[in-house]
Amino acid sequence: MTENLRTHKDLNLVPFVSVDHMMRLIHRIGIEKMMTGIAAYIEADFSRWESFDKTARIASHSDKGVIELMPTSDGKLYGFKYVNGHPKNMKEGLQTVTAFGVLSEVYTGYPVLFSEMTILTALRTAATSAVAAKYLARDDSRCMAIIGNGAQSEFQALAFKALLGIDRLRLYDIDPAATAKCKLNLSDCGFEITCCDSAAAAVAGADIITTVTADKRNATILTDDMIVSGVHINAVGGDCPGKTEVDREILLRAEIFVEYPPQTRIEGDIQQLPADYPVNELWTFIRDEQQGRTEREQITLFDSVGFAIEDFSALRYVRDQLGKPGMSDLCEDLDLIADPDEPRDLYGMVQRNASVSIAA
Amino acid sequence: MTENLRTHKDLNLVPFVSVDHMMRLIHRIGIEKMMTGIAAYIEADFSRWESFDKTARIASHSDKGVIELMPTSDGKLYGFKYVNGHPKNMKEGLQTVTAFGVLSEVYTGYPVLFSEMTILTALRTAATSAVAAKYLARDDSRCMAIIGNGAQSEFQALAFKALLGIDRLRLYDIDPAATAKCKLNLSDCGFEITCCDSAAAAVAGADIITTVTADKRNATILTDDMIVSGVHINAVGGDCPGKTEVDREILLRAEIFVEYPPQTRIEGDIQQLPADYPVNELWTFIRDEQQGRTEREQITLFDSVGFAIEDFSALRYVRDQLGKPGMSDLCEDLDLIADPDEPRDLYGMVQRNASVSIAA
Numbered sequence: 001m002t003e004n005l006r007t008h009k010d011l012n013l014v015p016f017v018s019v020d021h022m023m024r025l026i027h028r029i030g031i032e033k034m035m036t037g038i039a040a041y042i043e044a045d046f047s048r049w050e051s052f053d054k055t056a057r058i059a060s061h062s063d064k065g066v067i068e069l070m071p072t073s074d075g076k077l078y079g080f081k082y083v084n085g086h087p088k089n090m091k092e093g094l095q096t097v098t099a100f101g102v103l104s105e106v107y108t109g110y111p112v113l114f115s116e117m118t119i120l121t122a123l124r125t126a127a128t129s130a131v132a133a134k135y136l137a138r139d140d141s142r143c144m145a146i147i148g149n150g151a152q153s154e155f156q157a158l159a160f161k162a163l164l165g166i167d168r169l170r171l172y173d174i175d176p177a178a179t180a181k182c183k184l185n186l187s188d189c190g191f192e193i194t195c196c197d198s199a200a201a202a203v204a205g206a207d208i209i210t211t212v213t214a215d216k217r218n219a220t221i222l223t224d225d226m227i228v229s230g231v232h233i234n235a236v237g238g239d240c241p242g243k244t245e246v247d248r249e250i251l252l253r254a255e256i257f258v259e260y261p262p263q264t265r266i267e268g269d270i271q272q273l274p275a276d277y278p279v280n281e282l283w284t285f286i287r288d289e290q291q292g293r294t295e296r297e298q299i300t301l302f303d304s305v306g307f308a309i310e311d312f313s314a315l316r317y318v319r320d321q322l323g324k325p326g327m328s329d330l331c332e333d334l335d336l337i338a339d340p341d342e343p344r345d346l347y348g349m350v351q352r353n354a355s356v357s358i359a360a
Numbered sequence: 361m362t363e364n365l366r367t368h369k370d371l372n373l374v375p376f377v378s379v380d381h382m383m384r385l386i387h388r389i390g391i392e393k394m395m396t397g398i399a400a401y402i403e404a405d406f407s408r409w410e411s412f413d414k415t416a417r418i419a420s421h422s423d424k425g426v427i428e429l430m431p432t433s434d435g436k437l438y439g440f441k442y443v444n445g446h447p448k449n450m451k452e453g454l455q456t457v458t459a460f461g462v463l464s465e466v467y468t469g470y471p472v473l474f475s476e477m478t479i480l481t482a483l484r485t486a487a488t489s490a491v492a493a494k495y496l497a498r499d500d501s502r503c504m505a506i507i508g509n510g511a512q513s514e515f516q517a518l519a520f521k522a523l524l525g526i527d528r529l530r531l532y533d534i535d536p537a538a539t540a541k542c543k544l545n546l547s548d549c550g551f552e553i554t555c556c557d558s559a560a561a562a563v564a565g566a567d568i569i570t571t572v573t574a575d576k577r578n579a580t581i582l583t584d585d586m587i588v589s590g591v592h593i594n595a596v597g598g599d600c601p602g603k604t605e606v607d608r609e610i611l612l613r614a615e616i617f618v619e620y621p622p623q624t625r626i627e628g629d630i631q632q633l634p635a636d637y638p639v640n641e642l643w644t645f646i647r648d649e650q651q652g653r654t655e656r657e658q659i660t661l662f663d664s665v666g667f668a669i670e671d672f673s674a675l676r677y678v679r680d681q682l683g684k685p686g687m688s689d690l691c692e693d694l695d696l697i698a699d700p701d702e703p704r705d706l707y708g709m710v711q712r713n714a715s716v717s718i719a720a
Contacts, residue, residue: 011454012379018695019372023713031710053420060413060433062466067438069429073420078427082440082462084469090703094371094468098697102442106422108454109444118698122706154707178704185707334694335378337458338478343450344538346482347514347545350391353383 011108012339015331017115017318025321025330026119032162035155037321039127039163041313046131046283051075052309056263059240064088066240072308078104079312081117085240087214096151096214097121103315110337113319117311122152124314125306126159128259129234132302133164133208135285135292136257137232141207142168147199147221148213148237149173149182156210156236157186164208168192172202200226211245212236224249232293233301238269246301248272254301257282257292259310268303279303371468372699375691377475377678385681385690386479392522395515397681399487399523401673406491406643411435412669416623419600424448426600432668438464439672441477445600447574456511456574457481463675470697473679477671482512484674485666486519488619489594492662493524493568495645495652496617497592501567503528507559507581508573508597509535509542516570516596517546524568528552532562560586571605572596584609592653593661598629606661608632614661617642617652619670628663639663 017025026034045052057070065086072079081101089096099117104110133141144166146153150173160166169191173179179195186193196202203209203226211221214237222233224247233254238244246269256279258264265275282302285292293300322331340349377385386394405412417430425446432439443459450456459477464470493501504526506513510533520526529551533539539555546553556562563569563586571581574597582593584607593614598604606629616639618624625635642662645652653660682691700709 016694019698020695020713022698023710026710027714055418058415058418058429058431060431060438060466062433062435064467065469067431067433067464067466067469069418069431069440071418071420071427071429073422073427075422078420080429080442082464082471084464086469089468092468093701093703094470095697095699095703095706098470098699100471100696104427104442104444106420106427107424108449108452109425109427109446110454110458111442111460116696116698119706119710150704151706181702181705181708185705185711334376335380336460336476337455338379338382338476339455339458341453342541343453343455344510345541345545346455346479346511348541350383350386350479351545353380354387 011110012335012337013333014111014114014336015322016334017113017331019116019119021330022116022119025318029321032158035123035127035130035159036162038124038314038317039131039159041317042124042128042131042310043286045309045313047287049283049287054260056260056266057308070308070311072312073106076106077312077316078106079308079315081308081311083117083121090214101311101315103319113315114334114336115315115318120314120318121311122155124310125152125236125304126155128310129156129210129236129302129304130159130163131286132257132282132304133160133232133234136300136302137164137208138230138293138296141232142166143170143206144168144208144210145170145172145202145206147172147202147209147211149178150212150214152212152236153182154185156212157191158189160208161189161191166208170194170196170202170206172196172199206231208232208234210234210236213245219245220247221245222250223247227253227299229297229299231299233299234304235269235301236304239305240267241271244269244272251301254299256280257300257302259305259307263307264303264305267305270303371470372695372697373693374471374474374696375682376694377473377691379476379479381690382476382479385678389681392518395483395487395490395519396522398484398674398677399491399519401677402484402488402491402670403646405669405673406646409643409647414620416620416626417668430668430671432672433466436466437672437676438466439668439675441668441671443477443481450574461671461675463679473675474694474696475675475678480674480678481671482515484670485512485596485664486515488670489516489570489596489662489664490519490523491646492617492642492664493520493592493594496660496662497524497568498590498653498656501592502526503530503566504568504570505530505532505562505566507532507562507569507571509533509538510572510574512572512596513542514545516572517551518549520568521549521551526568530554530556530562530566532556532559566591568592568594570594570596573605579605580607581605582610583607587613587659589657589659591659593659594664595629595661596664598663599665600627601631604629604632611661614659616640617660617662619665619667623667624663624665627665630663
């Protein structure tokens with residue numbers, strides 16, 4: 001009976017990682033080490049791609065932005081993320097992207113982790129980009145241009161430093177204040193940083209070009225004449241219908257790599273191309289530990305939109321960290337699941353609560 | 361600036377209604393009054409059916425059960441529910457169905473309510489059944505049979521009492537302990553209760569027949585010979601592929617009413633019928649305040665599976681109650697949304713937290 005009650009207690013209380021908890025987790029582990037850890041979970045999960053239920057995310061669009069649900073399951077765990085994308089939010093002092101997510105046990109259907117994911121999404125997006133670049137960028141890459149110096153930019157820089165050894169940054173944003181903020185935030189991280197006054201200036205000499213702008217429109221951040229052979233393009237910002245960053249001509253010159261084609265063809269920069277245009281699936285290279293880049297002079301492009309498995313990996317990573325000694329203070333228990341002692345007696349549980357409620 | 365900070369504070373903290381809060385809300389309002397209130401919200405939302413984004417729920421099936429996401433939006437608010445269905449859970453001392461849900465503001469994409477929904481789903485399911493019966497059952501209905509006396513049964517009884525004046529119950533479950541539990545729980549609620557030893561005995565003389573069993577298989581809870589003319593069947597338990605309760609012959613004799621045909625044809629009892637079999641949409645009768653039953657001798661059947669708009673209505677109802685004077689103690693603020701003062705400075709917010717974390 002005691003055992004039974006303990007099991008009930010465990011299942012009806014769901015560990016919750018708040019924003020504050022997540023920040024403390026990052027500092028306790030170290031942000032570069034944490035992104036490296038998440039990257040390893042993403043690689044492990046992409047390597048068993050066929051184990052997952054895969055579905056394009058379920059989007060609810062309005063003229064102000066989009067709200068999406070991103071579910072997946074490997075048959076043992078089920079995960080989903082809620083995420084919004086509201087480019088207009090920034091001008092109102094709000095985040096463009098906020099998110100939270102849940103991991104559940106497939107066997108019972110009970111949630112086992114509820115977590116903030118605004119910060120965690122920033123980490124996993126950067127980790128995914130760096131994983132892709134490991135397979136796609138030239139081995140001697142040292143210098144990265146970052147076009148768009150908003151909320152995601154520093155995370156990209158640090159993930160590429162941790163996983164690829166990038167130590168030179170060339171920053172550009174249409175708002176110089178964003179560039180100044182990015183430079184200041186990264187000033188003690190071991191980068192040589194150059195602030196540039198145009199996208200063209202930023203990409204000059206870069207081995208890797210990261211585009212991570214937030215406008216919800218078909219913008220042309222990169223034009224064909226900026227792109228020299230041998231470069232890797234990490235195109236992060238073009239991630240919903242009508243929102244692209246890269247000129248179509250560049251797409252036609254590049255070898256294109258994507259997370260999950262059915263979703264990327266709708267949301268990614270390749271929405272500019274025919275629906276049957278050949279693209280490569282990142283997971284196949286990760287699983288076979290095989291370089292995606294075949295020639296030094298090749299232009300490679302990772303058309304990042306963000307896929308549910310990456311969130312699943314990030315949540316799985318967080319859950320595993322919380323289980324380690326000394327980490328249990330990084331979450332709190334939420335009274336989320338009604339779980340009467342006799343499962344068919346939900347009404348009785350509510351009814352018995354009446355005396356407590358009235359007394360309170 | 362103070363104003364701005366207050367706005368930030370309001371948005372980054374999300375009101376959370378725990379299981380305990382929900383039970384106290386029910387007792388403060390009164391369960392029958394609360395179901396009547398939720399029913400009114402459901403009627404109001406079904407009356408503006410065309411305002412809603414509608415999609416069949418997104419299900420992840422395993423051999424143990426199903427986990428589903430149920431999103432909808434009216435353009436101003438967005439809502440979704442997470443819900444599982446694991447019939448095998450009951451034998452392990454767990455709930456068959458657990459749920460939680462979120463309401464968000466479409467304008468910002470920020471969540472504005474996070475709530476337990478295991479109990480709330482029980483209320484809204486019963487409220488929806490009673491709303492349907494208002495339009496479909498004979499006006500002089502007094503006696504309801506309930507086949508399946510599990511977690512949903514008492515809520516059904518009380519909703520039908522509150523909305524239709526049902527005051528006689530005929531209970532049957534394959535497990536007499538479930539019937540005894542249901543009878544005991546309802547003993548002070550003003551019903552005349554008869555416990556029956558078969559489904560056939562329970563339906564004899566009933567004006568309304570509610571089937572609410574939990575087996576995940578094609579069961580035949582009701583057979584054709586049990587059904588007399590003039591009865592209303594509230595078929596609640598057949599709600600996923602391969603899970604039905606009502607004999608096909610009964611479906612062919614009855615006038616069938618459903619929530620959202622594309623979902624019900626997959627999940628409801630009508631999965632036994634051809635995909636183009638004519639059914640009536642409940643919302644059209646609610647909007648026009650028009651009886652669905654046209655003849656006293658007619659057999660009507662509500663093939664309930666549960667639709668996202670009902671959860672949206674229930675969450676909206678809860679949110680409005682929390683806004684009333686004296687109700688603010690029925691939720692707590694969750695630190696769920698990372699919201700730096702400068703929206704593009706998410707990394708800076710994390711970085712500035714380092715000193716706090718290390719000191720802690």
